[in-house]
Amino acid sequence: MSITGLCFRLLPFHIIILFLLFKPEYSFAATKLKNDETSSGQNQHFLVHIGVILDLNSPIGTMTDLCIKMALSDFYSDVGLISCSNDLRTKDAESLLDTNFAVLELLKHEEVHGILGTQVATEDKFLAELGGKVRVPVISFTARSSTLPYSQNRYFIRTTPDDMYQAQALAAIFQEFQWSEVVILYEDTEYGNQFLSHLNKAFQKIDIGIAYMSAITISSQDSRILEELKKLMAKQTRVFLVHMNPTLGYQLFSLAKKAGMMSEGYAWIITDYLSDFLSSKDFVARDSMEGVLGIRPYVSRSKKLDSFQERWKRIMVLKSRTGSVRDINIYGLWLYDTIFSLAISAEKIVPVNSSLLYVNTSKNGTDTTNLKISAFGPRLLNELSHTKFRGLSGEFQLINGQLKPPAFEIFNVIGNGERTVGFWTVDKGISRELSSTGVPTHSSSTKSLKKAMWPGDSVTHPKGWALPATGKLRVGVPVKHGFIEFVNVKIDAAANRTNATGFSIDIFLAALQLLPFPTKYEFYPYNVSENCNSSYDDMLHEIPQAFDIVVGDTTIWAPRADHVDFSLPYSERGIVLVVKNKKPFDTWIFVKPLRWDLWLTIIAACILMGIVLRILEHRVPNTNEESVRPHRERLLTTYWSPIIALAFPERNMVANTWSIIVLVFWLFMAFILMQSYTANLSAILTVDQLNFVLSEEIYVGYQEGSFMKFFLKERLHINESRLKKYSTVEEYHDGMTRGSQRGGIDAIFDEIPYMKIFLKKYDRVMFYQPGSYRTDGFGFAFPIGSPLTAHFSKAILAVTQGPNMTSIEQTNFGPGYSSQDPLPSTISQRTSSLTFYDFGGLFIIVGSVTLFALFCSETLVGRKLTSLTAQYSQKCLCFMSSKFHSTRKDAEEIHASIPDSGATSSEG
Structure with missing residues (x-):
């Protein structure tokens, strides 16, 4: 095993330095002689016993041992005290198991009140729980993280930053x-x-x-x-x-x-x-x-640090030490400061009565668990937590059990x-710079780093990603027959080169100019035609094997995001349903807003209302002496008052107060019926025409190679036999013109940018946009995780919101085009108006009534017919009137013949 392999945070052979603190006659401080007078008149002194457990074969052990001795020596000299002999009790621990046994032995037999040592993640939990159980602080100067939170682990102290x-x-x-x-x-x-x-x-x-x-x-x-x-x-x-x-x-x-x-x-x-x-x-x-x-x-540099490093090097040379830690590093400085903090903390606590060092407990256990609970450990932990000074490594202060960052x-x-x-x-x-106190300076140049030298002797910082081995972006472009306003690919066989133009290509080229690095590219064509058993989805699956980026009218769609990453969109978003502007010819469409039973009810209500008004008005005398109409003729007009009141609201057709009240409520009901009729007729002439789209006899068109076929089958559940694919605007128009009955279509499902081009040429259509089916517009596709995605998204945002966007749109789509114009306003301007045929039945009724009126008024036969009808109607009315009066007279006579009940009662 190499020497440098024995790094003290990860190998199981670690150094743990244990301070055996506070035997009854000793205090842990800078080894210090106390000259206080006791009751016996003798001087009493306190001696420090230090137990060290380390791997004697590790070079880290040499650095640790030397740092401890130098820290204690410097502390003695700083406080001006006389040093006593150090009782170093060294134990060798070459494995994690040896370390754990040594800790238990020293806690039990050496009666320590604090533990200092290096830990790794597998050790800190066990030692921290053990230290918490016996109330002994476990202090590490190398552990940089902990598996336990500080709230559950207060006796585990790290004199290192997290x-x-x-x-x-x-x-x-x-x-x-x-x-x-x-x-x-x-x-x-x-x-x-x-x-x-x-x-x-x-x-x-x-x-x-x-x-x-x-x-x-x-x-x-x-x-x-x-x-x-x-x-x-x-x-x-x-x-x-x-x-x-x-x-x-x-x-x-x-x-x-x-x-x-x-x-x-x-x-x-x-x-x-x-x-x-x-x-x-x-x-x-x-x-x-x-x-x-x-x-x-x-x-930060200091005189004390420079002096320490000089002494360190001198000692290492005298002792002929070599190895991976012959130079002091930050861990040695943290250890040095840790020794100082322990010495300062202990000095604040002593002298201590030996009877107060442990908690009195009668707990019994095995040899490995029968440990004394320290009463001094919590006091030492408290002093450590509040100790603050400037050491070799910088400002030393513990916050939540760890060194201040x-x-x-x-x-x-x-x-x-x-x-x-x-x-x-x-x-x-x-x-860029720090002040002498470690605080960042605030000059104008402090917000960025200084220039660095990068691998390959480069002074330009790497952009973070690399192009393929060819040095050019392989740009995939779709080859299609229609809607070439977006992408128009031409292959130059002689030059073995692919050229592309169109709206999507212009956006790509404009975005390239805004990238923070120069980028070369080369177009690679891909035929998106179902005749070739390929589609846009197939083209995207060629990333990254064949393409580094796909540029074109590629829809950002959720199922595609599983295979590629998309840039921000550069076009309008959404899907629209476009249908023919009107249904088949219907002469009697004006009757359809109301069902037959409602029409009959309205006619019956008009007749009944006329009869009621006639009854209410028959006893009202004709007070207008200038009236040329006889009283009987005026009463006859009351039958038509429910209808006349709608046509001539300014005329006084009734005089009875009750007649007026009845007529007001009738007019209120009539106006509600009129408004409802108008609203329902509008719906029939516009939105309700769309209800036929999903019927079985209607065919729907979609764009060849797009995802719309899957969308219509899986999302709208339209049978594939009712779907027809088209490639160009002209094919769309031809299919809509012929209709489903003649082998065409009656509806188109496609995205807004395509339909804007279609509706610009052909206006005999109307649209409907389903709110629950949306897409995010067109975007560029990249391999998953590609760093180019973020760069292009930022560039696309700058292009679409920049001053050149209007020029790019009008160059490809024609003058006056703007993506900012909403689709509804564009289509409503091109929706055809209603025609005579839409209300043919209504004109037939009005015309028939007009001709009949002329016949009755201006022809001899008509006048005779009218006269006979009027005489017959008058006789009927007179008969009904006489019957009414006779009935009323009989009722009055019967009423008169009945004795007065009130008078009879009074007489009785």
């Missing part, structure tokens, strides 16, 4: 360079998976996609890694994020350089899992990482050195 902040910093870098997708290569361990969860959350917040995640095990051979790299080279994404330990990370970059992936166009970013150890690698290893961008916690340094690997290109902080995000 990886959540590093993930946010990485997301900000990707946003800065406008990379929409990334490939993640990570170490296949529990810690690697934990970090991946933080990345997912951070990237989702700013809509950065993860194109691919490659998990590589620690024991992977070169052949396995090369196989994975070749797979990644076949993808369009060219931005790679690496989260691996130094050994595996250097192996990966060495193989990536051999595979040609450290060249221009590629971008590599490393996390601090690898970048914290770059200073310990030789030039050969770093050479394969030329142009890599890295991130790590920022450590520091600023992150963004650096660029150049040759055998590094160059800082910017910083990231939680509050301010990315900045």
Whole structure:
């Protein structure tokens, strides 16, 4: 096993440093001599006993041991106290099982009140629960995440920042360079998976996609890694994020350089899992990482830090130490500051009465569970949580059991050195410079990173994706016979070249000009004809094997989104049903708004209302002396008053008050019937004509090669035998002209852009748009996950909302065309008016009545007939009147003959 493979976060051989705190006569502080007078008059001192558990064969153990000694020595000198001897009790733990046994032994026999050590995800849960049970703080200076929330895990303290902040910093870098997708290569361990969860959350917040995640095990051979790299080279994404330990990370970059992936166009970013150890690698290893961008916690320079690093190097030289950690890194600085914080916290608590160190309990158990519960541990935990000072790594302060997030340094690997290109902080995000206090500066140039050197000695930051090996976009275009206003493909056989024009092509070319990078393209034709057993769906299935993008009048439809990604639409949205402007000729259509029973009821009501008014008006005298009409003639007109009142509302046809009341209510009912009749007639002449479309004898047309055939069969459940395909506007018109009875169609289902062109030429149609069936218009299609989708969508948005859109539309569709005009207004202007034949029956009735009136008034025969009819009617009326008066007289006589009941009663 190599030395660098023993990284202290992931291997099962970890260092755990245990402080055996507060035996009755000792206090944990900077090893300190107390000269207080006791009751016996003697001086009492406190000695520090330090227990260390580490892997003696690990170079990390050397760094840890030296950091502890230097931290204690510096603390003694800072506070000006005399140092006492250190009682170091070292235990060797080469495996996770040895570590767990050592912890139990020291908690039970050494009676510790705090534990300091490195943990991994598999260890922290067990040790945290154990520390919480005996109330002993478990302190880690390397764990960057925890499987337990702080509310359930208060005795597990991490003197390191959470990886959540590093993930946010990485997301900000990707946003800065406008990379929409990334490939993640990570170490296949529990810690690697934990970090991946933080990345997912951070990237989702700013809509950065993860194109691919490659998990590589620690024991992977070169052949396995090369196989994975070749797979990644076949993808369009060219931005790679690496989260691996130094050994595996250097192996990966060495193989990536051999595979040609450290060249221009590629971008590599490393996390601090690898970048914290770059200073310990030789030039050969770093050479394969030329142009890599890295991130790590920022450590500001100070005199104390410079002095510490000089002493460190001097000690390492004197002891002839070599290995992967011969240079101090951030973990050593965090350990140094952790020792200081423990010393400060303990110093605030001592002296302590030995009788108060443990909780009195009589609990019995086995050898591994019979542990004392510390009364001193909670006090130490409380002091740690409130300790705040400036250490070697920067500001030291614990928030919710973890170190306050520091600023992150963004650096660029150049040759055998590094160059800082910017910083990231939680509050301010990315900045170019930091002040001496670690706060971002606010000059005009602080909102972007400095220029970086990228792989291949390029100074232009990679766009994040790559074109195919040919260097040109393979643009698929549909070859069709109709609606060439959208796409018109012509193949030049002599030059072996495909040319395309039309509205969709113009939008594509305009969008190309707005992309943030130059792009070459080449058109590839595809015949979308059912005669060739192909369609638009078949063309989309050729992505990405044959095409990198499909440009044309391709509808954005939900079932297609399972195979491709679509850009934003560039046309109107929706499906319309277009039918013939009118049904077959119907002379008596004006009768149809009301059913026969309602017509009969209205006629009967008019007759009855005339009789009632005649009865009410017969006793009203003729008070108008100037009237030339006799009283009898005026009474006869009351029979027609329900109808005359509608035609001549200004005339006084009735005089009785009750007659007026009855006539008002009759007029109210008549006006309601008139309005209902008008509304129903309008519906019959327009919308209700559409009810025949789904009948069995009606045929429906659709565009050849489109998705409409599937839509009509599966969504509207129209039998395939009633569907007919057409390719051009002329074919549509011919089918509509002939109709279903003559081998044509009576309706068309198609999208709004097509029907606008159709209705511009032919106006003898009407339309209906089903509200529940919609599409998102036309868009360009890309492979799923293609970074081109976002770039083209942004460009299409700029084109469709730009000043050139009107010119593009009118160039292809003719003067006056605008996609902003709604379809209903366009069609209503071209809907034909009602004709004489629509109301032929009504004119026949009116004409017949007019001729009959002329016959009766102007001919001899007519006048005689009219006279005889009038005499006969008068006799009938006189007879009915006499009968009425006689009946009334008899009733009055009978009433008079009856004695007065009131008078009889009074006499009795």
